[in-house]
Each structure stands twice: as C-alpha cells, then as structure tokens.
Amino acid sequence: MDQVLSVDHLSISFGGLRAVDDLSFSINRHEIYGLIGPNGAGKTTVFNCITQFYKPDAGEIRFTDQMGKEHLLNGMPAHKIIGLGLVRTFQNTEIIRELPIIDNVLLGAHTEFKAGVLANMFAMPWARKQERELRKKAMDVLAYVGLDKIANEYAGAQPYGVLKLIELGRTLMCDPSLIILDEPAGGLNDSETERLTELIRGIAKERHCAILLVEHDMKLVMGLCDRICAISFGKKLAEGTAAEIQKNTLVQDAYLGKEDDA
C-alpha cells in the first residue's frame, strides 16, 4: 500500500530535553492513524515537526501528494505545507475570533486565492467571482460539519465544541490528502465526541483522506484508528492495531506505571 507520510528517525531536543527521540512511523493512504502516549510524551512536538513549526534536529519527514510526487518537508517554510495537501488543527484551537465562522473556514482556502492586493483593492470581477465560489464551497463544508445555520456568526462568541468543528471544517477547504488532528475531542462532552468520531470516519472514507490524530480519549482512539503508535518520552513503544496496543505490556507500564515504581 502506498504511503502518504513517512517519518524517519525523527529527533528534536529543547535545551537538554529530548522531546522526540529517534521516532519512525509511516501512514498509508486513507488510513486513520493514532498517536498516543502519556502527557508530555512528545505527541504535539511530533506534529509541530511534521508541519515545520519546529525544525527537527535529525530525521527526515516525507510527504507524498495526490499526484504521487514525494516531498521532503524538512526545511520547508511552515506556510508552504498546506499547499501540498497536508493540513492540521491545534490542541487548544487556533481560531480567528474577530471573523465570522464562514471566514474562518475560508481561511483554509487561502492558498487557492489568485487575487493579489491590487486586484482585491479594486474588487476585480474575477476576484469577486472566485471569492463567491470559495464561499459557496465553505458553506458546503459548514453544512457537512453541521454549522451552516450559524455561518455568519462571529467565531469568538462560540462555545468550545463549535470552535473544534470550525477548525475541522477549515482543514477540509484545501482538499487535503492528510489531516493532522491534535486532540480533536479535547474538552468535548460524550455526545459531541460521538458525533465527531462519525465525522472523522466520514471524512476519511468520503474524501479519501488519511488522518493522523493525537487523542487522550481512548474509546475514540481505539474505535476509530486503523493503526496506533504509542510513544513515551519521545520514544516509540509499540505500533499496531487497537487490540495489539491494548495487550502490549510496555504501553500498559507507560500509562499505569510499573509495579516496582509503586
């Protein structure tokens, strides 16, 4: 099966702390892949390395786009990543509070806009036309995640659950081939989490998109992910299906502590 992302011997240190230590894994096309580990295991750091918000000390990160072309992500500017079809969300949501919900989603299509400053200033008809088209696409995305009724309300006034959905919707605007979700269910209640699980599953299936997610809600991870990678202190403990991970003694020790620790 062909891969969409491969992370090869990734390491990064902050001061003396090795946040990620020689970590390798790869994600297949259309796969839902989970990254789990105790608090501070380095999960978000891995995401930040992949999306080039952090520059890793060692290791190679490769991404294969829709056309089958392979890109080395190391050293790429962070704003170029989305153009390849790799898009992410954030653990504590990064929403533009001053903008309406629909404009937040439209931001996800930023790289699609062809108009420059002057064309926008003079409201050239072709620029307005593209804006209208993408606005329509954003409305479709909002309908998909169930926010179309409040599309024009300001994002800043929305509850946390809605912010999470806005972020998810925003990732769909660039027709991604891999979405990285950082704790998509964090702060959500049970029914919201259930709906989100269905949404993520639907996105992977209908939009032919791979998903890499970090999540503490084990029910969600075990029920959703095709494969799971467990890490602790930046090192890989185990990789496999939900059942395999649950049985793994190393993983159990990392989460619950070893007996001789007690």
Next chain:
Amino acid sequence: MRLIRNKYLQYLLVGAVFLLPVIIHGVPTATVTLAASMVYTAIAGLGINVLLGYSGQISLGHAAFMGLSAYMSAYLTKQLELPFLLSMLVAVIAPLLIGLILGAIAVRLEGFYLAIATLGFGEILRQLFIEMDWFTGGFSGASATYPKIFGHALTKNGMYIFMVGLLVALMMLVYNLVHSSTGRAMIAMKSSRTAAMAMGVNVFQYKLISFAISSVFAGLAGVCYVHFFRHVDPTVWTAALSLNLIALVVIGGAATVGGAVVGAVVMHGLPELMKGMPIIGEIPGVPLLIVGILMAIMLIFYPRGLIHIPRDIVTFFQKRAARAQKGDV
C-alpha cells in the same frame, strides 16, 4: 433601508458631509482649514488602521513618511515643475520603499521593539528634513502651491474637494481590501499567527503588504497637506503625530473602515469645540486638558471605538423592544 447599508453609498455620504463647508455660503475659511486637517489626518489614519487595526503591526514612523512625501511633492512640482498627479505618484513611492524596509524589519521585531525601531526610523528622517536644506529648506521649510490638475488650477476649496474625493475613494479601496482574501489573511495574522501560518499565509509577505499600504496612504496624506497648507516644515512630522495617528484609530474604532475618519474628526474637532466654549475656552491650556480627559474616558468606557456607538444604540433599543414584547419589563 438596504440602500443605507450599502457601504459605498455610506462613504459617499461621509464625503458629502465633508463638502458642506465649501457648499454652504458664508462658512469661514478657518472651518475649511479645520476640515482639511481632518481629511488629511483621516487619510493617514486609514492606512494606520490597515497596519494596526487589521494586521496588528505598529509604527511610530509614519508621520515622517507623511513629511517625506510632502517635501518631495513640494520639490517636484516647484523645482522640477512636474505635473501634480505625476509628482504625487513619485512622492508616494519613496515612503513605499521605506515602508517595505520597515516591513522587513517587522518580521524580526514585534510589539515594543518594532515601535522603538520605527520611532528611530522616523526621527532619522526628521533630522534629514532639518539637515538637507537644499531639498527641504531646513528649519524654515519649503513652500508649494495649490495644484493644477489637467491644466485646471485648483483654488483652496478646489484642493479641499480633491482631498475629500481622495478620502472617499481610499475608504472604498480599504473596504474592498479588508473584505477579501488579503484582508482575511491580515486579520488572521493579527489574531493567530499560528493559525495563519498553518493555513498557508506567508506572514512575511503580509507584513510587507500592510506596511506598504499604510506608507502609501501616509504619503498621500503628506501630499495633500503640502498642497493645501502650501507650506511644510520639520516641526509637524514628529513622533507625536505618529502617536496621534494611532490614538485616533483606537478612539475611532480599530479594524473598521470609518474608524480613522471618526477619530480624525474627534481629534481635530474636539479641541476647537472646547476653545469655543465660554470661560473654559478662554483659559490657555484648559481646552486641551479637557480633551485629554475626555479621550481617556472614551477609552475606558468605549475601548472598541466611537464608531460602534450608533450600532450599539440600535441593538440596545431592539433588545428592549424584544423584552417588552415578551412582557419582561
């Protein structure tokens, strides 16, 4: 009702109100001069709003950009006898280039550090205005004339009408800009740099854009200034003016198109209003003191800016009407 909500029409109305002093007979010329001060300040403030209100960047050097364009246009029209519109174009290219340099600096510096760097830039320019007297006339300054546009010589009122027209046009352009992908990216950059970058916004590019736009607007304001007052000297282009531009944007309403206009009207109008008051207006210094206190009060009780007042009043009464219908009151 829908017609009133049309923004272009609103800006044209603003322009029409500004034209009243030259339309109504018997208005003293001092009033036109005061209104012209409002207009050129509003033009510069409009640019500062793109920079500060929409993009979240700060500059204390833009007053010097206004000065630079003012001197250039005076020099180009008088010494080189260039036509006014051409000299205006050339005169705004200089602050545009310097603005781009500041934008590049802004990629490395943020907040206080950027404020200090731009302050230094502005002061250096102002020193140059004093030193380069072949170009600027040194301390005594340079003079300019009312411009000729397409062979048509403008009077004082004519120049004022030109300025009002320019302001209205720029308001429309800014409205278009902030309601487009460019404006969205700027607001995103201000609100969450992280989100902006993850969504493909090149922060470096957008900082350059916002500095470029604000510098050009400052330049246009400077050109208007010199051809209206027909004189320019270095005492005007101080950091205090840059601070005033920021203050009027905040007072009027940051991240709104009309905010700078409201701010400019209040900033120039309020002191005049106070000076006209009986007793307090006659004691030197007191009117300005009261203006300062009023502005502090505005910022404490209305930090989002005065431009939001009409909308807030409407929503207040709508809510009250809604409650009255439910029978809560």
